[in-house]
Amino acid sequence: MLCVWLTGCTNQEANGQTETYPKTVSRMDEFSTTKKYTKFGDESIKVWNEKIPEVEQVEITSTYDGKKEPALIYTSNTPKKKPLLVILHSWSSGYLQQASIPYALWAKKYDWVFLQPNYRGKFDHPESTGSEMAIQDIVDAVNFAKGNAEIDPSRIYVVGSSGGAMSALLVAARHPNIWAGVVAWVPIYDLADWYTFNKQYPHRNYNNQLLSSICGEPLPGTKAGREAIRRSPSTYMHLAKDVPIFIAQGNIDPLVSPAHAVRAYNALADTADQISGEQIMHLLVEKTTPPDLVTDNPDSTFFGPKDPKVIFMKESGNVRLVMFEGVHDMAYNPTLLWLNQQRKKLQENTQ
Secondary structure, three states: OOEEEOOOOOOEEEOOEEEOOOOEEEOOOOOOEHHHHOOOOOEOHHHHHHHOOOOEEEEEEOOOOOOEEEEEEEOOOOOOOEEEEEEEOOOOOOOOEHHHHHHHHHHHHHOOEEEEEOOOOOOOOOOOOOOHHHHHHHHHHHHHHHHHOOEEEEEEEEEEEOHHHHHHHHHHHHOOOOOOEEEEEOOOOOHHHHHHHHOOOOOOOHHHHHHHHHOOOOOOOOHHHHHHHHOOHHHOHHHHOOOOEEEEEEOOOOOOOHHHHHHHHHHHOOHHHOOOHHHHHHHHHHOOOOOOOOOEOOOOOOOOOOOOOEEEEEEEOOEEEEEEOOOOOOEHHHHHHHHOOOOOOOOOOOO
């Protein structure tokens, strides 16, 4: 069983007891990817209570419009500062999304705080889908956790997949001062581009949901088109260059083109490390790594035998891009093991 040692931590004191790093954490061998665990759309408080009865349903008051939004939270009573793990539900789910249960179990095992906010629920109405109030809901959720649990401000993390990854990238760019680490699996990077992509698949409901969210078709020069721009990570991504960000993408993802993940990486990477348009086309058409694309050595510290096979990895500055052999999916262990190594250097005013 793999163990990872934490480094670069200071001692923390609780009731006169000093806790010293490094500590060890172990890969959760019982969990691999979301698709092997459950369906992305499955939601049930009954299942949550069966798997982790300590989880609580709470209401968080929005500082944007005063609405009370539900959330799930787990925390222990141990008197010490804890990492905060914020999980953002995906496009077609709300805060009861069961795919996040392994993250909550990790939080229970290693005494982290787990938080899954609703941030206006499914992405099918104007208040959701990357809106100003949805992003503020995520910030309000972090502040709620700070007010109701012992949170280590140097270890606040956010994770999402698909629409949740879109939201994770948005909140990373809009509020970069909060996060010690951000993980985005199979992210939607540009809503207008994704709308065009989904026109090939009229049986899917994503475009109808997007039309309801932005009140029209995202055509250039239209109000809906401007709204799509305002809600897309592509508009703000360059503002997150100081945030450690892990982007992972399946090479044969049928729901979101791998170009979205690569574009997000390019916006954060140094110019010399960016992936060219020709290389992106090779990835899309051939589903393999372009021969002229230099890959960094895949890090087996994060991806184990039960995880998706890494095709290539590139790191530049604070961004890491992993292309894996697979579809629209999320792997738990690489997410948690990478986040576990991330620390934020605190300044006097961090928010």
